[in-house]
Amino acid sequence: MLKPKSSKIPKPTRYQNAAIDYYIGLTNSSYLHYGYWEPLPTHGEELTLTRLRVAQESYTAKLLSFIPEDIKTVLDVGCGIGGNAAYLCSRGFSVEGLAPDALQQERFFQNTNGQVPFYLTRFEDFNKSYSYDLILFSESSQYIAALDLAQGAARLLDSGGYLLLADMMRFDAEYQEGIFSNCHIASELQIALKKSGFNLIKTEDISTHIAPTIDLCVDNFRTFGLTTVKYIADVVAIAVPPLHALGRLAFKRWLEKPITEGLTARVIFESHLRYEIQLWQLSKKV
Secondary structure, eight states: OOOOOOTTOOHHHHHHHHHHHHHHHHHOOSOOSOOOOSSOOOTTOOOOHHHHHHHHHHHHHHHHHHSOTTOOEEEEETOTTSHHHHHHHHTTOEEEEEESOHHHHHHHHHHTTTOSOEEESOGGGOOOSSOEEEEEEESOGGGSOHHHHHHHHHHHEEEEEEEEEEEEEESOTTOOSSTTTTSOBHHHHHHHHHHTTEEEEEEEEOHHHHHHHHHHHHHHIIIIIHHHHHHHHHHHHHHOHHHHHHHHHHIIIIIHHHHHHHHTHHHHHHHHEEEEEEEEEEOOOO
């Protein structure tokens, strides 16, 4: 997950960034992604943070299975706090990370033991004198315009190089407002990539394997987050009734809708989006 900082970030992206902060605090993990639950939990089975951390390791292994054998150099765009980069580096890849967030930079260096270069910049502004074998977008494509992503990747890749995307994508183009509405419309992203010279080599829908993480986060927020908020509200109502009344008005006006939407995240995801891993190859120059 890439987390840019800007005063002009669209509201859906700011909601996603808030979710990232919540996710970091919840998991205390070196990964920011949703994970890959395998085997899938059975109905009614308890979802735990321990199992989530296992799923996160499985996710990165899943990404690795998509990387062609001859790949040596990887640019991890939206590298987050370094989990994927450290994993790939430990398996012999020459990895570099990129993200526009200084706080993520600090955590990235900690999680990679300072062994992986990090570029504090936006992908759109990034330039290098050399090219890469593969560019990875793991839950970061949604923060970059489709054409900027496609053209930037083509510029930074070797001829015949690869682009590996793993992210939520909107397959319902009518879904245009809400917590996941910053995700790319899959058909538009595909058009941009093809126009920039990319061919789709392999794709897999892993929606069912990431969905348990949505359930886990929502359950934890409902159990601990809302319970804590209610307790604080009850205490304020006793100690400072006028402040409680103002708080209720503020909640109704600004918070009730996004919280209600967040609690139905699984339904929204299943109705309008899918999570796919896609491997694209840049056409070889003749």
